[in-house]
Amino acid sequence: MNSVTLAGLAGAAMVGLGLFGLITHPHLLRKIVSFNVMGGGVFLLFGAIARRGDAAGIGADPVPQALVITGIVVAFSATALAVALLLRLDREIGRPFFPAKELAGPSEKDGAT
Amino acid sequence: MSATFVLDASFAALTLALAAYTILARDTFAAVVAFISYGLLLALVWVRLSAVDVALTEAAIGSGVTGALLIGAAARVGDGDASAPPGLKPLEKLVCALLCAAVSAGIAVAVLSLPAQAPTLAPLALEQLPATGLGNAVTGVLLAYRAIDTLLEAVVLVLALIGIWSFARDDHWGGRPEAPSMPEPNGALILLAQLLAPLGIIVGAHLVWAGATEPGGAFQGATILAAVWILVMVAGMIDAPPTGRRWLRFALVGGPALFLVIGVAGFVVAGAFLAYPEGYAKPLILIIEVALTLSIAIALGLLALGAPARREKP
Numbered sequence: 001m002n003s004v005t006l007a008g009l010a011g012a013a014m015v016g017l018g019l020f021g022l023i024t025h026p027h028l029l030r031k032i033v034s035f036n037v038m039g040g041g042v043f044l045l046f047g048a049i050a051r052r053g054d055a056a057g058i059g060a061d062p063v064p065q066a067l068v069i070t071g072i073v074v075a076f077s078a079t080a081l082a083v084a085l086l087l088r089l090d091r092e093i094g095r096p097f098f099p100a101k102e103l104a105g106p107s108e109k110d111g112a113t
Numbered sequence: 114m115s116a117t118f119v120l121d122a123s124f125a126a127l128t129l130a131l132a133a134y135t136i137l138a139r140d141t142f143a144a145v146v147a148f149i150s151y152g153l154l155l156a157l158v159w160v161r162l163s164a165v166d167v168a169l170t171e172a173a174i175g176s177g178v179t180g181a182l183l184i185g186a187a188a189r190v191g192d193g194d195a196s197a198p199p200g201l202k203p204l205e206k207l208v209c210a211l212l213c214a215a216v217s218a219g220i221a222v223a224v225l226s227l228p229a230q231a232p233t234l235a236p237l238a239l240e241q242l243p244a245t246g247l248g249n250a251v252t253g254v255l256l257a258y259r260a261i262d263t264l265l266e267a268v269v270l271v272l273a274l275i276g277i278w279s280f281a282r283d284d285h286w287g288g289r290p291e292a293p294s295m296p297e298p299n300g301a302l303i304l305l306a307q308l309l310a311p312l313g314i315i316v317g318a319h320l321v322w323a324g325a326t327e328p329g330g331a332f333q334g335a336t337i338l339a340a341v342w343i344l345v346m347v348a349g350m351i352d353a354p355p356t357g358r359r360w361l362r363f364a365l366v367g368g369p370a371l372f373l374v375i376g377v378a379g380f381v382v383a384g385a386f387l388a389y390p391e392g393y394a395k396p397l398i399l400i401i402e403v404a405l406t407l408s409i410a411i412a413l414g415l416l417a418l419g420a421p422a423r424r425e426k427p
Contacts (some may be wrong), residue, residue, distance in 0.1 A: 001116065001198070002118070003118055003121035003122075004162070005224060005225065006118075006121060006122055006125050007121070007125060007161075007226055008123075008221075008224035008227075009225075009327040010125040010128060010129050010158075011220070011224075012217045012218075012220035012221040012224055013129055013132075013217050014128075014129065014132050014154070014174055014223075015138050015217060015220055016213040016214055016216050016217030016218075016220075016413070017129075017133055017213070017217075018132070018136065019134050019213045020136060020209060020210055020213040021135070021136035021217055023199070023209050023213070024201055024206055024209055025136075026197055026198050026200055027141060027192070027193060027197070029141055029183070029186055029187055029190055030141060030144060030399065031143075031147060032183070032186075032339075033135060033144055033183060033376050034135075034136055035147050035176075036133050036148065036179065037135055037136060037148065037151065039154055040132070040151070040152070040171075040175065043167075043171075043175075044155070044158065045220065045224070047158070047159060047162045047164055047167065048224065049227070049231070050160070050162070050164060051163060051164070052227065052231035052233075053232065053233030053235055054233070054235065055233045055235040055236050058163075058235055058239065058250055059162075059163025059164070059277050060162060060163045060235075061233045061234055061235045061288060062238050062247055062250035062251045062253065062254045063233070063234045063235075063238065063254055063259075064237060064342065065164045065166055065167050065254070066249050066251050066254035066255045066259060067172075067254065067262075067263070068164075068167050069167055069170045069251070069330075069332060070263065070266045071172060071256070072167075072175045073169045073174060073204075073266055073269075073332055074175050074260060074266060074269055075169070075175070075179075075271075076174050076175070076178060076179050076182075076413070076416070077269050077270050077273035077416065078273065079179055079182065079183075080182055080273055080416040080417065080419075081273045081276045082279060083182055083183070083186045083276055084192065084277040084419055085190060085280065086186060086278045087186060087190070087280075087419065087420070088280040088420070090189070090190045093346050094118070094195075094196070095192060095196035096190040096191075096192045096193045097196065097197065097198055098198075102179060102332075109367045
């Protein structure tokens with residue numbers, strides 16, 4: 001086992017940890033954070049693969065590296081959008097959780113809206 | 114077992130431990146703080162994987178700006194303990210844990226069975242690099258070979274921002290986002306903002322300029338600029354900008370628009386979309402990077418600020 005494989009295995013473990021948090025936490029901000037841990041694991045897998053592709057005097061394959069840089073920025077955009085959704089939901093229903101069943105049918109209560 | 118392996122193994126173990134704490138912590142705020150530390154340690158792992166460009170991006174965006182955003186959100190929504198819906202039963206949690214462990218195990222098997230001779234595009238990327246006038250292969254991939262990815266990425270930032278703004282109340286549209294400032298900023302914070310702001314601007318500009326030949330680039334540099342902007346706002350020295358201002362909108366789309374114009378001009382002068390004419394690649398890339406940096410810095414800062422929450426004139 002070398003350092004690169006170890007990083008890949010750590011990435012694999014992070015994906016599982018993040019997935020577990022995403023499924024089990026009812027708090028939506030915890031879901032967002034867990035999703036980011038999962039993303040970190042996926043990026044780290046790319047890192048291990050990039051490091052394995054070192055050649056021609058550079059330490060790691062630049063193509064997966066560029067993909068991960070793009071990925072981190074897009075992950076931030078998605079996180080910011082998710083947080084904005086969460087804050088709006090919190091303002092509407094007063095708590096950071098998915099609306100329970102009693103809130104499922106606002107159209108019945110409000111009539112036209 | 115060599116010393117470097119022990120070092121790498123301890124980085125990996127620490128990062129994993131922080132990831133586990135992020136997921137398992139009871140307190141939401143503690144989880145967010147653990148996530149930020151996790152991001153910083155992950156950046157160290159990236160350095161050890163010889164991916165310094167990625168390490169800079171992870172530390173700046175993945176940990177830094179994302180952390181600022183999450184802390185702000187955690188402070189606003191809190192734990193919500195009293196209103197929490199019933200969680201999963203222990204047995205259900207166990208099943209989830211087993212299934213997630215199976216996912217990890219599957220990926221681990223894939224990692225362990227990667228071909229001994231790793232495929233790589235590094236020689237190909239380096240071979241064409243002199244034609245672009247760049248010295249950093251990662252910047253080469255981002256702004257020459259796969260420039261379309263970077264163009265779309267810059268557009269994604271603007272689209273995400275439009276999405277966030279659309280969550281504002283109708284009468285707040287075009288207004289200012291909630292100011293991130295402390296209620297009563299103390300002298301140390303103001304001094305820090307005063308000292309770090311000029312320094313940050315220099316470091317940010319340097320990262321963009323150095324990105325052509327060394328680790329760095331438009332996104333990393335822009336994040337530092339955005340961080341400085343947020344810091345100055347947290348210290349209460351300036352207010353969040355009104356999102357309806359024309360200069361702000363122009364600055365936001367300026368970078369991607371210029372990138373697109375140069376890309377389309379590539380059809381005429383170099384025969385393909387986003388192709389640069391011979392000998393002009395480096396100046397064109399630098400012009401795109403500078404314009405992109407300003408747009409990205411403003412977009413990142415506004416993404417962290419969130420939806421407009423008050424009218425322009427209080």
